[in-house]
Amino acid sequence: MKKHYDVAIIGGGIIGVSIAYHLAKAGKQVVLFEANEIGKQTTSAAAGMLGAHAEGEGHEDVFFQAGRASQALYEKLKVDLLHESGIDIRTSAGGIMKVAFTEEEKQALCRMQHLSTFKWLDASSVKKCMPQVTDHMLGAGLIEEDVHVEPYAVCRALWQAAVRYGADVKECTPVIEVKRDKEALTVRTTKGTFICDDLTVASGVWSGRFFEELGLSHSLYPVKGECVSVWNNGPALAHTIYHDHCYIVQRDSGKLVIGATMKPNEWQAVPTLGGMEAVIQKASQLMPSIKEMPIEECWAGLRPATNDRHPYIGRHPEDKRILFAAGHYRNGILLAPITGEIIRDLILDEPVKEEWLHAFRIGRKEALFV
Numbered sequence: 462m463k464k465h466y467d468v469a470i471i472g473g474g475i476i477g478v479s480i481a482y483h484l485a486k487a488g489k490q491v492v493l494f495e496a497n498e499i500g501k502q503t504t505s506a507a508a509g510m511l512g513a514h515a516e517g518e519g520h521e522d523v524f525f526q527a528g529r530a531s532q533a534l535y536e537k538l539k540v541d542l543l544h545e546s547g548i549d550i551r552t553s554a555g556g557i558m559k560v561a562f563t564e565e566e567k568q569a570l571c572r573m574q575h576l577s578t579f580k581w582l583d584a585s586s587v588k589k590c591m592p593q594v595t596d597h598m599l600g601a602g603l604i605e606e607d608v609h610v611e612p613y614a615v616c617r618a619l620w621q622a623a624v625r626y627g628a629d630v631k632e633c634t635p636v637i638e639v640k641r642d643k644e645a646l647t648v649r650t651t652k653g654t655f656i657c658d659d660l661t662v663a664s665g666v667w668s669g670r671f672f673e674e675l676g677l678s679h680s681l682y683p684v685k686g687e688c689v690s691v692w693n694n695g696p697a698l699a700h701t702i703y704h705d706h707c708y709i710v711q712r713d714s715g716k717l718v719i720g721a722t723m724k725p726n727e728w729q730a731v732p733t734l735g736g737m738e739a740v741i742q743k744a745s746q747l748m749p750s751i752k753e754m755p756i757e758e759c760w761a762g763l764r765p766a767t768n769d770r771h772p773y774i775g776r777h778p779e780d781k782r783i784l785f786a787a788g789h790y791r792n793g794i795l796l797a798p799i800t801g802e803i804i805r806d807l808i809l810d811e812p813v814k815e816e817w818l819h820a821f822r823i824g825r826k827e828a829l830f831v
């Protein structure tokens with residue numbers, strides 16, 4: 462007999478496990494299918510910045526609002542997850558220091574000055590708290606609330622806690638096909654066939670095939686990011702250093718994570734020498750001493766990008782039993798808690814902010830191929 466669940470989730474990255482956690486905690490019978498190992502694809506490649514301010518373009522827009530809401534959810538989540546899974550998600554204090562080299566960059570940053578969470582520091586104040594930063598800058602915007610977490614730790618904690626609440630998590634179980642008729646949704650995997658009332662596609666950059674199979678146009682493509690980590694043999698960085706998609710993040714293990722390239726439409730998640738060269742070149746302009754530090758490792762990951770840079774979070778326009786949570790691009794770690802809550806609330810028929818449902822809806826024109 463086929464096993465029946467309330468909700469099936471395809472994909473065990475941070476988005477899929479966040480959904481599993483929130484639904485299992487709310488009492489739903491959940492099954493999650495992961496093709497490989499939990500959290501070992503794009504999620505493991507991330508630096509873990511919760512960059513609501515640093516990544517947003519406008520600071521009144523919907524991305525910023527959702528990002529700030531998700532940052533706030535992390536506050537409670539880190540306490541709950543420690544209790545529920547025994548895993549510390551390693552939230553760091555300090556936030557992000559966004560460096561300006563030109564007057565234009567300074568002006569752009571200072572557009573955040575009306576926010577109580579933003580502080581402009583001139584060059585001498587930057588050097589006082591971060592002597593490692595290059596002398597060749599005008600100053601920096603300090604955003605203390607854009608802290609960072611350890612992405613794989615968050616993913617593992619959500620997974621373990623979801624299992625504790627009864628979720629059935631199946632690794633090495635790729636979903637081959639989803640069939641839908643009036644009575645049921647059927648999920649065929651390499652390890653058997655399952656029936657569910659609701660289904661959420663959360664398979665990162667690989668979600669595209671499910672959009673197509675389920676009759677939807679979409680834009681979803683990889684933007685490869687390459688990173689390198691080094692052992693910091695000097696004083697620890699008080700804040701993440703950030704400029705033009707390049708960042709240096711201090712981990713409490715003593716290493717620095719340096720990222721990342723932006724290579725659209727590259728499907729091979731393998732770092733290249735050229736990529737490493739570009740990352741090291743940019744990072745050493747921010748922090749010259751980095752060139753002397755011993756390399757720990759390098760890696761690459763595929764950011765799931767959409768044309769308008771917003772994720773897809775919501776229901777299939779014609780089949781309410783099917784939901785999508787994919788396309789989180791540079792911000793899946795930041796947006797994992799809010800995504801988990803939105804999908805949970807949709808499935809439980811609880812209210813969700815209209816602006817978010819509208820901005821992240823499936824099939825929106827802004828995200829379609831042109």
Ligand SMILES: Cc1cc2nc3c(=O)[nH]c(=O)nc-3n(C[C@H](O)[C@H](O)[C@H](O)COP(=O)(O)OP(=O)(O)OC[C@H]3O[C@@H](n4cnc5c(N)ncnc54)[C@H](O)[C@@H]3O)c2cc1C
Nearest residue numbers: 472474476496504508509510636665686762792793794795
């Ligand atoms: C270099 C780099 C740095 C980044 N830094 C940050 C950062 O600092 N902050 C931030 O917020 N975000 C960051 N990101 C973005 C973030 O990593 C992603 O947005 C996030 O990991 C996406 O999570 P996901 O669960 O959607 O995808 P994934 O983690 O890729 O998970 C999808 C899962 O689905 C599985 N899957 C695929 N097909 C199937 C199938 N048919 N059946 C079953 N399972 C399937 C895959 O095996 C995979 O495990 C970064 C990304 C990169 C590459």
